[in-house]
Amino acid sequence: MANEIVKKQKTANRNFWYGVWNGIIINASEIFFNSGLVLAPFLAGLGASPVVIGLVPALRVGGWFLPQLLVAHRLAGEPYKLPSYRRISWFRTLAFVLLSLATFVISDHGWLVVAVVVLLGVVAFGGGVSGVAFTDVTGKVVPHNRLGTFWVLRNAGGGILALGAGFLLRWILGSEIAFPYNFGIILAIGTALAAFAYWVFGLIDEPPGKPGAKESLGHMIGRIPTLLRENSSYRRYLRVRSFILIALLADPFYAIYAQRRLNAPEGELGTFIIVMTLASIAANFALRRPANKGRNVLILQIGVSCLVLASLLAFFAPTWQWIMAVLIASAVGQAAVNIAVWNLLYTVSPEAERPLYIGVTNTLMALPSFAPIVAGVIVTLFGYRATFVLALLCGILALAFSFRFADLKALDVRLAGND
Secondary structure (H helix, E strand, O other), rough: HHHHHHHHHHHHHHHHHHHHHHHHHHHHHHHHHHHHHHHHHEEEEEEOHHHHHHHHHHHHHHHHHOOOOHHHHHHHOOOOOHHHHHHHHHHHHHHHHHHHHHEEEEEEEEEEEEEEEEEEEHHHHHHHHHHHHHOOOOOHHHHHHHHHHHHHHHHHHHHHHHHHHHHHHHHHHOOOOOOHHOOOHHHHHHHHHHHHHHHHHOOOOOOOOOOOOOOHHHHHHHHHHHHHOHHHHHHHHHHHHHHHHHHHHHHHHHHHHHHOOOOOOOHHHHHHHHHHHHHHHHHHHHHHHHOOOOOOOHHHHHHHHHHHHHHHHHHHOOOOHHHHHHHHHHHHHHHHHHHHHHHHHHHOHHHHHHHHHEEEEHOOHHEEEEEHHHHHHHHHHHOHHHHHHHHHHHHHHHHHHHHHOOOHHHHHHHHHHOO
């Protein structure tokens, strides 16, 4: 019996660290695919319009969210979700490889823009298909009172690697490597890291979950109104999270605004990444303890306040150096929000119905995640500062509605104390 307990504990610890290392590596890879600091300048250099530039972060987020209800319907009755994750990871890796190769083999900039957008959409859609499995497996292998530590180690560890990535980006973009091949090298490095991260998560020894009742997609969709009506905490969670996603609509345009309106040198993109990474690392470490104690509503409010501050600073920025403060506020805000929204989703969703809650949540979030496309239109018609104002207003609304989380706050604290 004692040996069995020790064996289970070793497996649990190993699973925890596989999840952590997956996050560290995937967060490092994301630096090379950063929507605002890599992909947006890359597409701008290819001659893409602001609408197309806004489409990319929308595809990357919305494409990840959109298919999850369809996947939840298929996975809800399955005790094991990891086999689905492994299959889709091969598909995503192939799309990433094709994306990197396209930069070197497609000489026409217009067709290269099309290839980049399509392949990023494919990667994002594949991520959405595997996202339900990832979230459910994480909920199985990480106790509620260690979720804060789990996300912080993933994000901060990835941030430390991202510091080196920032210096590497700065060197590549400041070198004699011709455009767009310099960005092709950047995308290839990100591809290698992403593939390795998927493999690491696939090493988890997944325990069987509590399968929900098998039901048709139509029946699952028909349950959504009842779920929203009966669970007021979940309904309020969705409202706040929607406004947060819309409040991020200006984020892809901060670096371009610094370059095109405030005359920031292209080589400073690497500096921007370093600054954002340091801010994110500091925020993650600062928020670990309150997250473990079930203070995720407070963390969410801190994060949204920082996003509001970022929009406000961007609006009044007199020089490109001022954008450094914008990026710091944005990085801290997104670090806090990313920790809180996942922990609160685990809090509000019963284990047996977790795939349903994940699928519904992320599918509903697809619509507000396309806000950067609207931002691209606003930039074209009214200029960059108009998007900063809209982001500011949506952030204020998200913050105001977050003060109606009394029941969710109490449940979060109780779950953290029971683990």
